[in-house]
Amino acid sequence: MADVALRPDGIGTAQPARKRSGLQKALKRRSTAAFLMTLPLIILIALLVIYPAFYSLHLATLNKSMQKFVGLGNFEFLFRRDTFWLVVKQSCIFAITAVVFKALIGFIVAHFVHNIPAKGQRKWRGMLLVPWVIPPAMSTLAWLWLFDPSYSAFNYTLSFFGIGPIPWTGDAAWARFSVILVNVWYGAPFFMIMYLAALKSVPDQLYEAAAIDGANWWQRIWYVTLPMMRNIIAITTLFSLIVTFANFDIVRILTAGGPLDHTHIFATWAFRIGIEGSDIPLGASVSLFMVPILAVAAIFILRDVNKRGNEA
Amino acid sequence: MSRKKLTRRQFVAATAMSSAALITAPYVRGAYAAGKLSIGFWDHWVPGANKASTEIVNEWAAKEKVEVTIDYIPSQGNKNLLTIAAEAQAKSGHDIFAMPTWWAHANADQLENVSDIMGPIIAENGEVNGTAKYLGTAGSKWLGVPASVGSQIKGPCSRIDLMKKHAGIDVQAMYPVGSEPKADNWTLETFLKAAEACHKAGVPFGIGLGETTDNVDTAGAIFLSFGAQLVDAKGNLTVKTDAVRQALEFYKKLISFLPPDAAAWDDASNNKWLVSGRGAMIMNPPSAWAVAKRDAPQVAEQCWTHGFPAGPKGRFAPYLPYFWSIWNFSKNKDAAKSLLVQLSKPASIEKMVVASGGYDLPAYEKLTTLKVWQEEGPPKGTLYHYPNPYKHQTLSIAASPAPPKIAQQIYAQATLTKMCLRYHQGEAMEKTLAWAEGECEGFMRS
Numbered sequence: 001m002a003d004v005a006l007r008p009d010g011i012g013t014a015q016p017a018r019k020r021s022g023l024q025k026a027l028k029r030r031s032t033a034a035f036l037m038t039l040p041l042i043i044l045i046a047l048l049v050i051y052p053a054f055y056s057l058h059l060a061t062l063n064k065s066m067q068k069f070v071g072l073g074n075f076e077f078l079f080r081r082d083t084f085w086l087v088v089k090q091s092c093i094f095a096i097t098a099v100v101f102k103a104l105i106g107f108i109v110a111h112f113v114h115n116i117p118a119k120g121q122r123k124w125r126g127m128l129l130v131p132w133v134i135p136p137a138m139s140t141l142a143w144l145w146l147f148d149p150s151y152s153a154f155n156y157t158l159s160f161f162g163i164g165p166i167p168w169t170g171d172a173a174w175a176r177f178s179v180i181l182v183n184v185w186y187g188a189p190f191f192m193i194m195y196l197a198a199l200k201s202v203p204d205q206l207y208e209a210a211a212i213d214g215a216n217w218w219q220r221i222w223y224v225t226l227p228m229m230r231n232i233i234a235i236t237t238l239f240s241l242i243v244t245f246a247n248f249d250i251v252r253i254l255t256a257g258g259p260l261d262h263t264h265i266f267a268t269w270a271f272r273i274g275i276e277g278s279d280i281p282l283g284a285s286v287s288l289f290m291v292p293i294l295a296v297a298a299i300f301i302l303r304d305v306n307k308r309g310n311e312a
Numbered sequence: 313m314s315r316k317k318l319t320r321r322q323f324v325a326a327t328a329m330s331s332a333a334l335i336t337a338p339y340v341r342g343a344y345a346a347g348k349l350s351i352g353f354w355d356h357w358v359p360g361a362n363k364a365s366t367e368i369v370n371e372w373a374a375k376e377k378v379e380v381t382i383d384y385i386p387s388q389g390n391k392n393l394l395t396i397a398a399e400a401q402a403k404s405g406h407d408i409f410a411m412p413t414w415w416a417h418a419n420a421d422q423l424e425n426v427s428d429i430m431g432p433i434i435a436e437n438g439e440v441n442g443t444a445k446y447l448g449t450a451g452s453k454w455l456g457v458p459a460s461v462g463s464q465i466k467g468p469c470s471r472i473d474l475m476k477k478h479a480g481i482d483v484q485a486m487y488p489v490g491s492e493p494k495a496d497n498w499t500l501e502t503f504l505k506a507a508e509a510c511h512k513a514g515v516p517f518g519i520g521l522g523e524t525t526d527n528v529d530t531a532g533a534i535f536l537s538f539g540a541q542l543v544d545a546k547g548n549l550t551v552k553t554d555a556v557r558q559a560l561e562f563y564k565k566l567i568s569f570l571p572p573d574a575a576a577w578d579d580a581s582n583n584k585w586l587v588s589g590r591g592a593m594i595m596n597p598p599s600a601w602a603v604a605k606r607d608a609p610q611v612a613e614q615c616w617t618h619g620f621p622a623g624p625k626g627r628f629a630p631y632l633p634y635f636w637s638i639w640n641f642s643k644n645k646d647a648a649k650s651l652l653v654q655l656s657k658p659a660s661i662e663k664m665v666v667a668s669g670g671y672d673l674p675a676y677e678k679l680t681t682l683k684v685w686q687e688e689g690p691p692k693g694t695l696y697h698y699p700n701p702y703k704h705q706t707l708s709i710a711a712s713p714a715p716p717k718i719a720q721q722i723y724a725q726a727t728l729t730k731m732c733l734r735y736h737q738g739e740a741m742e743k744t745l746a747w748a749e750g751e752c753e754g755f756m757r758s
Contacts, residue, residue: 064717064758065421081754149573149581150590170576258523259575260730275393277724278418278717280401282757 059284066281074285083261083269084286091265091290093176094251095244098183099237105184106191106236113192114199125193132189140253143182147254172262175255179263182250187243191236198232199225231305238301245290266290346378347644349651352399352406354392354462354634355384356668357599364667365461365655372654378647387412387462399639407642408651410462413709414723416448416455416635417716423455424638429649430454433656438678443631443707447716456635457652458675460661463633464597465673465698465707466529468621471515472614472691474592478513479506487618489686489693493704495619500537503621504565510592511569518585518594519570520577521733523726527577529630530595531728532710535559537623542722542752543714551749555625557741563732575733587611595630598671598688598695605690613690617698619705629700631707633675670695677703721755 026032063070078084113124131139146153147168158164168178206224215223226233248267251257257264257272264272266287274283351369356362362384373380383406385392392412399405400419416423434440440448444458470483481502486495507517520527535541540559544550567574571585583600585591589611594600604612620629636655638648654660662682665672670688674680680699688695700707710728711719722728727748735744 077754077757082750149576150571150585151588165573167573167576170573175576255576256523256578258726259521260733272724275390275397277721278397278414279721280397 056284056288059281060288062281064279064281070281074282075289077282078285078289083264086261087264087266087269087286088289090176090263091245092293094180094183094247094263094265095241098180098187098244099240101180101184102187102191102240103233103237105188106195109188109192110195110199113196125196128192129189131186132193136186137249137253139186140182140250143178143185144254147178169255170259172259175259175263179251179254182254183244183247186250187240190240194232194236195229198229202228234301234305238298241297242294245294346376346647348379348381349373349408349644349647350381350383350406351651352383352385352392352395352409354410354412354459355386356461358602358668358671361461361664361668361671364664368655368660368663369651372651376647376650378644378651380651385410403639403641405639405641407644407648408636408638410459411456411635411637412462413447413632413634414716414720416637417450418720419637420450420453420455422640424640424642424645424648425453425455426457426638426649426652427452427454429653429656430457433457433653434676437656437658437661437674437676440675441631441677441707443709443712444633444675446712447633447709448635456637457656459634459636459655460664460672460674460679461634461668463673463675464631464671465700466526466595466597466630466632467617467619467698467705468593469586469596469598469601469615469617470593471586471591471611472616474510474513474515474614475506478515478592479509481506483616483618484691487616487697489696492702493619493697495622495704498619498621500534500562500621500623504562504569506592507566507569513592515590515592516569516571518577518582518591519566519574520581521567521570521574521729522577522581523729524577524579525632525723526579526582526596527729528710528723528726529632531563531732532712532723533620533628533630533708534562534623535710535728536628536706536708536712537620537625538562539623539625541713542711542727542748543718543756545713545715547715547718547756549749549752551752552742552745556745556748558624560731560735560741560744564736567732567736586615598669598698601694602669602671609690615694616691617695619697619700622705627705628708629705631673631709633673670698673699718752718755722752725751725755727751 059066060074061069061071063073109128113121113128116124145151149167149170152165152168154168155165158166167174169175202225206228207220210220210224245265246267247265248271251263251265251268252271255263257268261269266289270283270287272283273286274280277283353362353365366382369380369382372378385395387393392410393415395405396409396411396415396419399409400422403422411419440458444463448455448458470481472483475481475483481498486498487493510516519530521531535556538555538559540553540555542549542551542556550556571577571591582594582596583603586594586596586600587604587608589608598617601612601615601617604615620627636652638645638652642648655664658679661674661676661679662684665674665682666684670684680701682699685695685699685701686693697704709719709723711722713719714722731744731748734747735741739747
């Protein structure tokens, strides 16, 4: 259409040549090349993410035997179950507490590492990343042995100080503490490395100016470091919140949701209902319930990031 | 470029030969003339046990000219359950699949009716026990052939020495090798006294209260011994009954004699409890004893597998069968049925049971007295009463006799152990019952 508009006199035999040159131009465009290069990934995501997402939406609208469309009936059913609200509450406690502690520990450790002389820093960075690079299913097994109801290594050690035995996975409060602790242990290095990268990008001149103005260490953090790290903190928190909300392996291996369902989170309860209880539509509904919660969090956090981006 | 001309005679000859080849091709028995068959067997945890199934299948395949592929799928991490769910959704996958306990019923609409082969199998092997029927049939349709591989009874495995010393019970005399049990006094009352005595002696019974199957199975058998059902066979709620109250009262007393961390136990905890020598009894198939044989022989020598204590309404033991089922999307159902018949021959069953060291249990009444259970040891005869040779106890599954689709929810959600734990932790009886009733109402959604 654009060609015709530009050259109204162009008719007959000239058109195919122009079409060819248009295609060649399109292929030469950087955006086309970029699109073609990302196409395999787009197809992969469409197959492995978008299709399953829509399929689970479809499943969530079916009855237990998957023969009848029930619309939002599964959600209606879930809203009447006490256990569901217990799971919602626990998922929020688990994700928010774990993310807060991961961010806090990551922030503190990133500062420590940042202050280590450059020569020895690489070793520390490598060592501190170890929990994050071990597959959580494996590392959680080690934690399971440390928390084992009958043979806990922690309890054995504590017994020398006359403490315990502590029911790490047998009591609701301790079991919640244990799963959050393992999640924090696993996820804090990710925050640490992100914050360290952000810290390194803060210009030294700002600290020098703050020092000249007589700022103490807290004022330097509050007025220089934190504002410069805001965006990375927001993005990291959002990313971690999504991953932690959707966590499965740590809770599944450590407590399997017990005792008395007091450590179940969305993914583990969805698995219990959908796979172990053969009620796949209800399991799909439970797992989909995470979406609105995370969407609201994402909107708030990303909106803030955009704002600051514009201000900059 | 020269081109050879096709004569009319040559054309007629070629056409005739091609037609003859096409017509006769199906009748030529090549190496895999009867097609392909893929099987998803349960991956046995007894080393070498898979070999027996592979040999039987390969022998059959060579005879029947079928190309077979076998996948051994473990139940660790519920990998087999995930595979079942995926194949049911995709309507594609293996032809035969080993379905554990509830999964034949859960996929009943997608399974081939095998009633036609079950008739002759039962005629040869004897009647099938009630739990295998409850889990394996929908109306008059058999949803799978009861598999010996993986099927188990989770009865008591007691320490001979500790039970004698602390509870004054001679389990070998109660369940002697080669003869009927003399266990009239082996009741829940005696069991509770023994639990108290062993607890006092520092070797408590290792019975868990977690949400995994071993814990649920024990609770299920004890509830049934009191006649306690949360939902009856017709699907009516029967939570608020005296039988359920009695079962809860019993469990409350029992829990005070169990290890304090029992609420956190999983299916490995009781095994470890026995092997480490810390307890006088666990409820488990002989896998724990088999591990003890390897890792703690002095413990294994003192182990005796026997029957459950009887309650006011009878003596029930947890039985968990597997079924070999054929998906209705299988493209080679005839071959699949032929293989299942072969796997259910008494000789095949015996071969698989021997390979499992006596762990596997056939569901058929004529096959509960195989030699392997008399000979396995140490101590010799420790497994003699494991297959329930004298029908001394009723084989059952927790949450039965509720309709299987409801019972599966009660079982998977561990409603029974949760009730026991809630009541033991101080919740009022009626509040616990109301909670359980609410849960069961939810499980009834169709």
